[in-house]
Amino acid sequence: MKTARRESVAIAALLAAAILFGLWILPAGISHGGPGPGEGLSPRFMPRLATAAMVLALAWGLLSSLTGTRSPRKPREGRQSHIYMPIGGVAICLAFAGVGFALVGFYIGGICMAALLTVLLGERRPWVVIVFPTLLLAAIYLLFELALNVRLPRSGLIPGLPI
């Protein structure tokens, strides 16, 4: 009962966000309102159509949730879910994609990121935590820089760093 109510609240929040998007963000994000001569449809047509579909779908979902006609959820294979690990993984990945790679470069950043993730996932042997990420980034260097001639980001903090 509690789960059903929580789901209804979540769908209602999504519905409110979709309505807000359609009424406020969409008109602000597309300045070109109507079609010019020979332009067929307005650039807003497709986003409006998608937003309307989204609002209708969420309203339908909310109604189903409130009236209890929603389909039963899939059983989760009887295992307990550990939420902290994915949240930690997401935080590490976003931190490196957002700041780390630009700051220390892809190779040093990649080694740190892989090492942190390996520790987060339960690896405790120091040589594995150090050697595995180093080998991984060496393989990436060989493939991207030497074989494919693709230059991955360098350190913004130390501009002269070769990797």
Add this chain to the structure above:
Amino acid sequence: MESILDGISLALNFNALAGILLGIVLGQILGSIPGLTAAMAVALLVPFSFYFDPWVGIPMMLAMFKGSLFGSSIPAILLRTPGTPAAAATVIDGNPLARRGKGGKAMHTVLFASVFGDSFSDIVLIFGAGVLAAVAIRFGPAEYAILVFFALLSLISLHRGSSWKGVAAIAAGVLLACIGLDPITGSPRLTFGNAELFDGIGLIPMLIGFLAISEVFRQLEQPVRRLAEKTITFSSLPEDNRLSGKEHRALLPTLFRSSAIGTLTGALPGLGSTVAAFIAYNEARRTAAKPEEFGRGSLHGIAAPEAANNAVGGANLIPLLAFGIPGDVAAALILGALLIQGITPGPIAFRDNPEPIYAIFAAMLLANLVNYVVGMGFIPLAKKVVSVPKRLLFPAVLVFASAGAYAMRGSLFDVQLMFVFGLIGWLMTKHDFPPVLLLIGFILTPILERSVRQTLILAEAADGWLAFVASRPVLMILLAALAVLTVLVVRQRLAMKRYGLPEEPVDSS
């Protein structure tokens, strides 16, 4: 006849064979890395092809394209991470079969279907290039729009979870695809001044984010001790690691049908192998004797999208070779390489200088054979690669995916987007929203929007809608077929509701 023999002799020499072998090996390796698409592999090779003899460089490029299509399905099956967008449909049945210890059987199915689909479309290309291209060239934006509606309807009938969640996911995909410059007026849409968004959201970060990164995050919910286990285990039974003669024969009707779908789709420029794969998958499920097995590791569910997406590769060359019009990005790159080598494809080449065209045909058929032989050797190697503990594999996938997402456009913004989409994909999966439908909505929207808007402009210029439709017999046939399909889908959904059929058997997340 003399031209045919001269052409074949151009492609059948030691150097060309070496080029094909190298192309297949590189293609299978590059294709199996998430984020490195077939188009990217070919693009990387175009500058190098100039330094080779034309009859080494061109067969190598064609072979690399074929090899990368097969290679991209290996991570789709074993890691649930398609190497290219075209392999996304293979995940639906390939991964469940691999999780049952039958990864070897799944990979052999993929190899057989890939080579079958490829050879089918190559043979069609050889015998019917002119005829098929003449039909495809008559398709205008209105016909394209109807074809996209076909694909969307296929998706609706494919999804058996909560319908409102499917619609919401497709709508979200359409909205994401609208970000960037308007295709007709060029005005920015939902970019909010961010120059990185002017080109729209890249498909590669979306694809890796929603399919690979979200899956890694989902797997991280497991207890730590389970992360020390191997990613996937393989059964030691020989029958679980190969395809029997009976299974080969049983797949043939699906392979013929799916290859035909892929060939027709490929002959139409712009639709692409991803659309063909999903249409073929749905068609295979619709006509299957046991449709309930789909989504749980059906061999037909693996073979159908693979045969179709590989058939697109050969058929894409139909408009290129017959008319000089490239059907997709990879074909455009091949055109560039042919021009660099002084070969101009088109009707005049067929008439005045057909030897290079026949040499290309011969090289393509030979590359299929080499792809099969090299692929048989690549399968055991792939098994070893993925037999590492998850706590080592997952960090490797995350870092490798970061490099792949960056390499496509040289943008860290794409890497950030990839992880954000990974987070959204994980949350969607947790709440039973299907990310695959979001992705397909995203892929189809540019074609749909451009076609609908161009159709309206054309209809405005014509003497009204009725006159416009009446002047296009192909459009009338397609409209009638769409109406029939709509009725069938509505009947199917009503029957599911009335008879209380299970709503969630397909793991379309």
